[in-house]
Every structure is written in C-alpha cells, then in structure tokens.
Amino acid sequence: MNYSTLKKGLAASFVALLGVTTLAEAQETASSAKVFGGRGQYRTWSLGVNAGVLSPFVAIGGTNDFSNFDVNLGYGISLRKQLGHAFGLEGNIFRGKISGTNKDYPARPIKEFSTELAYAADLRGVVNVATVDFLRRENSVNFFITAGYGIAAYNPIVDGVDKKGTFGDDGDKDNIKEAYIPVGAGIKFKVSDRVSFNLGYTMHFMDTDNLDGTWANGSSNKDKFSYGYAGLEFSLGSSSKPNLDWVNPLALMYDELKDPSLRNEVEALKTRVSAVEKSVEDLKKDSDGDGVADQFDKCPGTPAGTAVDGSGCPLPKAPEPTALNQGNLTGFETINFEFNSSVLKTESYPTLDKLSSVLRENGGKVTVNGYASSEGTAAYNLKLSKDRANSVKTYLVNSGVNSSQVVTKGFGEANPIASNDTEEGRIQNRRVESARN
Template structure:
C-alpha cells in the first residue's frame, strides 16, 4: 500500500465522520433530558455500542524490541467492535480486525538478513476480548465529559498466512501448509492459529450524543515465532505487530438515556444533591423523624409517676408512692409473708434449659417487690438447676435464672443494691433428680431476706 492510497483512505474516513456527525446532531436535537441518579444502576444509561475502524498495520511496536526484519511497510487494516459499558470507567469490548502486515530487510547489506529479503502476512481474522478503562479526561469539571483517554488489554485468537522471499528471490507461500493438529501431521490448514495479547491506549472524542470518534494504538504480542514466516531467525523472538487506527463508535439504546461512557459521576452527584426535589424529600424525612420522636415521647409519658406509661396505665392518677402492678393499678396491701416459705418466698419455677420467667410467677414477684419497696431491706436470690447436662453448664443456667428474677424486681422499682443474685447449679436439690417430677421442682430460684 503506497502513501497516496493511504491519504485517499483517510480523506474518505474524514468525509464519513463529518456526515455521521451532522446526522447524529440532527437526530439528537430532540433528545429529552436525563433523570439519571448516582445510585440508579446501569438500567438508566445506554451501555451498548458498536464501532468501525480503519488504520495502518505495522510489524513494529512502539516499545521497540527485537524483530526478524529491519524495515516496516505501512498497510491498511480495518475492524469492528462491540462494547458493553459496565461502569463509568470500565467496559468489555469484543474486537475483530483484518489486514496485511509486511516488512523487509532493505536496510541490511544487500537487502538480505538471515536469508530473507521480505515477508507479507495476511491476517484472515484477529478476534479478542479486552477490558477498556477510561483513565482520564481533559474536561472533568463538565457535567458530561467529551474527551476521554483510555487504555486496553485482553486476550485473542488470530488466523494468518505468510509469504517470504529468500535471498535468491524464491518466494515461499505458506498458505495451505500449516499443521492443524499436533496429533495429525497430515491435516494441513490454510492458516496458522496463534493466541495474542492486545495492549493499547487511545483517546475518544464525543461528536454527538450518539457518535464518538476514537483514535487508538494497539500492540499485539503473539505467543509464537512464525507469524512473519521467518522461524528460528532470532531464538528469543516472539512476533508482534501494531495497529494504529481511527474509527467511529455508535451508542445503542433509547435516546432518552445518557451514554454511560460520558457520564461524570462526581458532577452527577453534585447536581443530584442540589436537586430541589431531593431537598424537599430530606425535609419531609426530617418531619417524619420528628413525628416518630414525638410519638415515642408520648409513649414514655408517665403523668402520675407510678412507673407505668400513660399509654398502658389502667389506673391513672395513682397517688405518689403507691405500689402498683404492671397495669398501673394499686397492689393489695398484704404482708410479704403471704407467699413466704421457710426460704423467704415460694420458689420460682423454670422450664427445662430455660431462664425465662413464667407468667404464673408474676404475682409472687410483685408481692416481694412491694415489700422491698415499702419496707426496705435486702434479699438474696439463689438459682438452682436439675442434674441434666454438665455441672459447668448448670451453674451458668442457675446464675441466669437468679438474674432473671433480679431483673424483674429492679424493673418493678426495687433498687439494684437491694438484690443480690448467685447461681448454685445442681446443689441443694429439694427433690430427687431421678424423676421428672423431682427435676421440675429443682429448676428454681429461692430467696432469703437479709
């Protein structure tokens, strides 16, 4: 390919770009404004795009390195792409290119080096999946960017065939001579298959809401020596080639949605925070919180000071100092000894492996609470357990049972300093642990007045 042909190709590309830009601007003049939110998800954006590109292929890459031929030719390459944008800064792109790569040894004495004059490799296809990262922009203060710099890397597979010219002018066309399988040496193929790693960078210009113009450069590193048809020339050489291109990328999807490629998340967040409707929602939320707080205060209100909130007080206006039950009604005046036994009061029973108080224990505990609040004094709570389980576990369980009784008394108005609780485990059974009836009696808490 000569430079005249290349210039004609670039001119055609420029005319196509201008035409596409004009068409896209006309189509986008009716696009509606976006209501995208910072945390609204990808569904509020256009995320798919297709692209076409054309450019030049070269056997040399920008970072240098060893090559089998010392002079490059510039040849036309072309390709297509399909991209899914996964976030503001990252997308996955499927790429395919075709074209010709060629070079020579014209800079060597006699135009020959290692027995070769030149080569020409036809790329039937080179297809890869690569990640595309938007690394920077020159207009980061804008609500939507219009110039993005990007880098790419991925993994691909290509099919190619090469021709070489020897020092004596003999041309060797390798097409149809490639071994298709290492197990079948007679299975000759037209093209050799190689994997490669594409690594590149570029810049993207927003032409319109639908169209972007891309300039990029990608280096393709093959995992073999033979892409150029010259093998075992330099033992450490794995072949490579580069593709510099320009192309158009077309965003797909509803025109009412913005392209995720160009959204600036920081500017979007700033605009969202300044949105008057958001401020109204915040104020409404504050009012709801205030109403909830007021409702909580109303629930806690205790007009007669008897320890029972007005919402649950069935006997409002109880005189100060009157002992009341859980519904706020005065307790009957009775000596503590009504429910007392030799140990202080009737034992509080518990279910198997439980420290939860039974409701039938409440009257006994209310009487004990009334006596302690009216007459003062102190009480010692002793928790016990039946013999099931280990001694260590039963000791802890008995302590939990004693603390359950203490918590009830303290919540009913008894000072915590008036009550002490301790667990004695399986000690001091009042019935045999060999029967379930006896074990039921042993699951208990006893008290003694100090």
C-alpha cells in the same frame, strides 16, 4: 505503503465523523438514568471503524528478524458491549499488510518480507481507567486499556517468494493460522452522545516465528506486530437512553439527590419521623409523676410520694402490728414478700426481733405458716410458701431462738386473705403468719 490511499481513508473518516455528529446531536435527549437503575436504562452496544498503521515492531522493543519496517495501512471494525461504566467486551476484525527489510544490515541472508493479513480477529476486555475531566458534569474524555485473545490468518512472502497454497498439514492452504495476544491502550474523545473519536495503539504477541517468514530459516524469535489507529465509534440503541460509556456516576448521584421527587420523599419521611417521636413522647408522659406513663396509669392524679403498683394505683398499707403480750404470745404482724421471692424485707426485721425476744425470754413454740398468691402452678406456689416460712425460721434461729421452738408449714395458694384477681389482693396474699402452739 501507498500514502495516497491512507490519506483518502483518513479524509473519508473525518467527513463521516462530521456528518454523523450533526445527525446524532440532533437526536440527543435528556437522561433520566438513576444511579442504581441497571444497564437497561443505557445504550450499551457500539460499532466502530478504524484505520491506521501496521508495523512488525512494538513500542516495548525486543528482538526482530528485520532491522527496518515499512509503514502500511491497516483497517478494521469493532463491536463492543459495555457491561458497566468501567468495563466492556469488544470483538475486533482487521486486515492489512506488514512488511520490513534488512537494508541497515545487508549482510543478513534474508533481505525483505511482506505479509498479507487475510484477517485478524480477537475478543478483548476494555477497561476505562481514567478520565481527565471526570469531575465535570459531562464527561468527554476517557482513557482505556485492552487485552484479549485472537486468531490471525496470513501469508508471508520472503524475498519475493510467495508460498501461497502450500500451508497447512496437507500443504494446500493459502494462509497460516496462529493465535496472538493483543494488549493495547488508547484515548477516546466524545464528539456527541452518539459518536466518539478514538486514538489507540495495540501490540500483538504471537507464539511462533511465522509472521515474517523466517520460520523457513530456523529462527527462534517470537514475532509481534503493532497497530496504531484512529477511528470512529457509534453508539447503538434508543435515542432516549444515554450512552453508558460517558456516564459520570458522581454527577448522576448528585442529580438524583437533587431530584425534587426525592426531596419530597425525604421531607415526607421527616414528617413521619416527627410524628413517631411525638407518639413516643406521649407514651412516656407521666403527669402525676408516679413512675407509670399516663398511657397505662389506671389511677391518674396519685399524690406525690405515694407508692403505686404497675397500674399506677396506690399499694395497700401494711397491717398495723398486732400487740405482743410477752407473757402470752398469741400472734405477730404479718410478714409480706415480693412477687416470686422468699427473701425477707428489711422492714420485717423489727417485728421478727420482737418475736425472737419473746421466744428467748419466755420459751414456748410458734408455728410459722407460709402462703403465696395465685400466679404460677399450685406445686410451685406450695414450695414458695414453704421457703417463705423457712426464711422466717432461719432469721429467728440466727437471732438465738432454739430451732425446736419454731415449726414451719407451707399452704401455697390456700387461705387467701384477699382476692387474687387484683394486684392489691395478691400483694397481701404473699405472706407469712405465725401463731402460738
């Protein structure tokens, strides 16, 4: 390799680095990116140039057709689209020379080779795997790994024999074209918001043994070569946007949480929540303690201990018991029921026990008439009224009264004793009455 050429190339790279860095730093602006703002708020395209050393050996070892390699210059360009903080797609094109000798094994029939890479082009995925200062506010060091697929065109010269123009199916091509798999790693240093300095190493694995020309001798080793390089990468796009490569999500999230406008929104939200909580407490307020909130209490100020309905108004008192003439049964206290229920209340047991005693001791018959309030359909209320009358009969029969002494009838909504337009009236209409036959 010509070391003078390599030195000149590297020197030119560093001069360009210093110049572009100064310009880029002057153009840097504050970032206004948001955590979930999308890729549109960042610069995501970058252009790179690189130069380094090409070798027919790779770091992981393996078999080779030649024992020694020469240090040769390689150079290339890259274009990358960053799809996220940790992943991007990169296209690469590079050229150079790969050569080696068997000076440590002079007995081998082939002494040396020299392969000119007309070009090697590939597409790689680039993954940012770690950073040594990620917890700092401004991230400036990234590690990355790469892998992809590419095509190389080359002309191997073996022991001075140049077969250029004899390749291809028709034997008229200057170069052999073969596919390769590039796998690499590297480290990236942030010089400015626009420029980074990259150091990388890539191994290229080929599926043939043509690269070093030993294909002509029937060798079966799969060829490979490596490229160690240094380069500059330039972020493209608007200066008002940050480079997605160097975004620190933790710092970005912290800044967003500390954003004064967001803090104001949070405080406003707290105020709205407090107002809602106060409204809920107002809805629950029950000044007279009757179990009905003031918001719905139609009879505020009910004395303590007063039984009330759903509107907070006192329930009507049960009618006073009708006197029972044990010798001449004319009627008994009305039995009331809960809404949509035919189950006897325990408070009706004393009245029914007195009626049972009269019927068992004096004989005779009694007609038990059931009624219902006006909620529901007429057919349903008729059935409900019959069920209520039968509940009374069942109680009397279970207490020793002969079944034939009790006749039951259901009248549904008929014959109300109070208005069905109010809850107080409907409570009175849910009843059973009885009369001596």
